[in-house]
Amino acid sequence: MSTMTRTPELHPAANLPTRVSLADTLSQTMTMAWRAMLKMRRNFEQFFDVTLQPLLFTAMFAVIFGGAVSGDVSSYLPILIPGLIAQTVMTACVATGVQLREDMDKGVFDRFRVLPISRIAPLAGPMVADTLRYAIAATLTFATGIAMGYRPGGGVVGLTGAIVLAVFTGWSLAWVFTWFGTVGKSAQIVQGYSLMVMFPLTFLSNAFVPASTLPDWLQTFVKLNPVSHVVSAVRSLANEGTITAEVGWSVLALAIVVAIFAPLSVRSFKRKI
């Protein structure tokens, strides 16, 4: 058994590629996305945060803050709905990171690490699948708002644009929480960190109240916060159907977030035992 005679054959490592091509990376990411979709379908509770939460929060926030901020509910809706979309998408992003952490603790990630595949695919795959969740969240928030009397001036085109921007926002910001997922020691810790980042980012923005009502020092933060730009951009898209400079600023800020956190995530994923 130990001394099998072999006819001369190629060196087993001959002609093997030394790195993963971009095309392979894309197809591996899509395969990982397929896996994430299969899992979502089997675990329907994963959709609660993007289905029940938009319905509940839209109704709740409108009734609670409507009178105080805008005098009445229906004039508050054009301000609130885009803000809520940002918030719901952020919540869904947090789930992306927490679920990644849970997933990484399972044995199957050991196999992903030892397979000759791109190191980014196991992280990027679930994020691609999660764009579906962001789309559901954004659409349902608009739908609830419309049911409560919100009349977006941007029409179907404006709303579609707003949803696309919301999905892109979710995908980009999810890299922050994915990074938490790769560094946090447990799913609970990841959740804790993520909420500490998520709440200031959403509430210290123009999502629920006009920035002008805030103290000066806070206004500076609000203006730098990418979430503020996204909310402004979504407002102009949905309410007026116009593409303002805010869209550009949002995309730029989000691209910077991805450029920072995607490499960080891959690096710490590689290090993880």
Add this chain to the structure above:
Amino acid sequence: MTTHHFSTEVDSGPTAELAVEAHGLVKVFGDQRAVDGVDLVVRRGEVFGVLGPNGAGKTTMLKMLATLLPIDGGEGSIFGVDVRTNPHVVRQLLGVTGQYASVDENLTATENLVLFGRLQGLSRPAARETAARLLTQFGLEEAATKQIAQFSGGMRRRLDLAASLITRPPLIFLDEPTTGLDPRTRGQMWTTIRELVEQGSTILLTTQYLDEADQLADRIAVIDQGRKVAEGTSDELKSSVGRSTLQLQLVSADDIPVAASIAERLIGESPVLTPEARRMNIALQRSDQAVDVLVGLREQQIHIDSVTVQKPSLDEVFLALTGHDTGEGGADTDPPTGRDSNDLEAVR
């Protein structure tokens, strides 16, 4: 601690003939050297067993060679490809089956295999075909559409092994493939591993079961506290501790003192006595010294009930090499077969 080498040095042929080559591997966790300068050479086509108790550093060593853990010191290569500088190529040459089944709980058996096939570049039809073939080969076709969460431990391990074989890698790492399995399932796993060997795979196997190493491995390295304490074939390891034992049971317990003094005079070492069982054990330098003792006893008219000459078991080898036993025990972790019958050579 010195390393005992029993095998002849591996001849320096083309490096591709060496499936695994590692020199001075080191892994440090905090102030503990989990792997402390291990050399390892696995030839193509052989089954190499790494034997050691829990926490000896076996899995850590394997993880370093499988690109799962950074190497802190020394170097390792797989078919001549450096693990550190060329991990992507190494991953293409390796199939790894871990200590705990690394398959997706929420997916069915088929979906798991299709997933791993697609990730490794198989087309959708090819991935399905491979999945079906492997499920049949591993006797899992009935469970094809079941979620893994409903699988038994043995089925998970088999699926895990199947998942490592999708691209037919030339080298397979099996990290404690039967730990925690019941005896029957362990037997099935052994059969599967033997079939792989027949198909020409090179296998690096870690185990804490002496029996498993004895049954499956062509050569064995004994690892203890991060160091290699011995290496050789199972037989070489056994004869290294040397010495066979002559086990005698006398007809009368009264003869024991006389018999003991005869044995001591002939062999030069005092035997171990258990008078209540009319037994004495005599350590031998060479097995044929048994004859000298038997002739001596016959001359003194001492009658013998039974005689056995026994080679040391791997358990005893382990004890002799490391100064402690393997730490295995308890009904649920005992190997399925008792002591290996090859160890017993009865002389009557």
